[in-house]
Amino acid sequence: MEPKAHHVIIGLFTVIAFAAVLIFALWLDKSSSDREWAYFEIGFDQAVSGLSKGNPVMYSGVQIGDVLELNLVPENPSHVRVLVRVDDQVPIRENTRAGLVLANITGSMSVQFSGGSPDSPVLEGNRENPPLIQADPSPFSNLLANGQELLHKADTLFTNANRLFSEQNSENLEKILANTRSATDALLASKEQLVTLLAQMDAAARRAEEAAIRVSRVSDNANSLITNEGSTVLQAMEKSLETIQATTSRIDRLTRDNEGAMQSGLQGMGDLAPALRELRSTLRNLNQFTHRLQQDPAGILWGGDTIKELSP
Known part of the structure; x- marks a missing residue:
């Protein structure tokens, strides 16, 4: 009888936990449905990789809503319009800025609101005609775009490096290094002769300088003699x-x-x-x-x- 009682207790506890979770979910859904929302459209002029429906909308690091829709602009598909909803109690003003921030290490992105001075008028956002807020360029998106271009340049560099260090160029480089070493060895072998030659050149330069000084003195004396x-x-x-x-x-x-x-x-x-x-x-x-x-x-x-x- 005792094992049977344990099974009853475990089953009862499971049912109670499931009922509590269900009640909590219903309460959370009801509170969410009763919550008042303001709707805004964020305009992006660049790719919004990592942003998807349901991603959080943040204001100064605090979640205030989520992303509802992502659509391309028909006239210019390079531009994106993102429909978001935020808590109606959070004031979104005319000078409030919007942009993308990295949500986690997986590359997921979030919409981030920032700024907004108290003296600026509050935007009234509704689902039928949401106000458009132009987003600031995303540093992370620019980094990704520049990273792709950088990788392309690096690939081109490696390709050119492989061509540069081909078998024929490697042989030519080895010959150049061998000739350079031979020339260096020859110079080292003639080191004493080079030192003697440099000493002779230095002595000749000193003698030439002394001769020039003497010629200058004779010229000055002759000029003085002729003048006087x-x-x-x-x-x-x-x-x-x-x-x-x-x-x-x-x-x-x-x-x-x-x-x-x-x-x-x-x-x-x-x-x-x-x-x-x-x-x-x-x-x-x-x-x-x-x-x-x-x-x-x-x-x-x-x-x-x-x-x-x-x-x-």
Whole structure:
């Protein structure tokens, strides 16, 4: 009799638990049917992957309703209209924003309301003419779209990498590396010679620099000499030339004025004519030297041609 009593007790407990669950479900359905709802239409300009009928509608992380319908816009199938219902006691205002958020790790999405200032008018939502709220771009949807594009680019990259590292290119790369190693070994073997060559080049550069400094000093000295002493020599020679020219002019004038007397007096002085020719030749050579000195004083003072005397 005792085992039979246990079975009766277990059966009775099962019936009571089932009746309680049924009563609770009826009560929950009744409370839901008695609940007042406001209806809104959310406009999405991108894909709503992961969102389906019955998914929760959240406001600042708290569930306030659920999704009723998802429809494509006939004029533009890339846009989606989602009909949602929310608790009528929750105010949805004109500046309230809507978007998609990740509901769980399985990829299910929820509609999320946020924002809405108290001074903004409240939207009146009904089933026959629900207000349209344009959704903000979903960061998660953008991430998925960008992830697909990124995967496509990665696949293209791997394909190109496989082409790059083909058998023929691998052989060419091995040859290039072998040649590079041979060149490196040759350089290492000639290390001492390279060091000596670099030292010689460095010494030659120092000597060239020293020679340039010396040439610069000689040039400065020559320039100073030409500027200072050469100017003094030119001035002295110019004065001497002016004196000689004045003397020659006086001699010519004296000769013209006393030509008759000189002809009679010079008959016995046969050496005067050669002396005058020598004097004229000397004056001509001195005049040429002065002209050349004015044109190229450095060349005359530092190794130029010397004045050659003309034989009478």
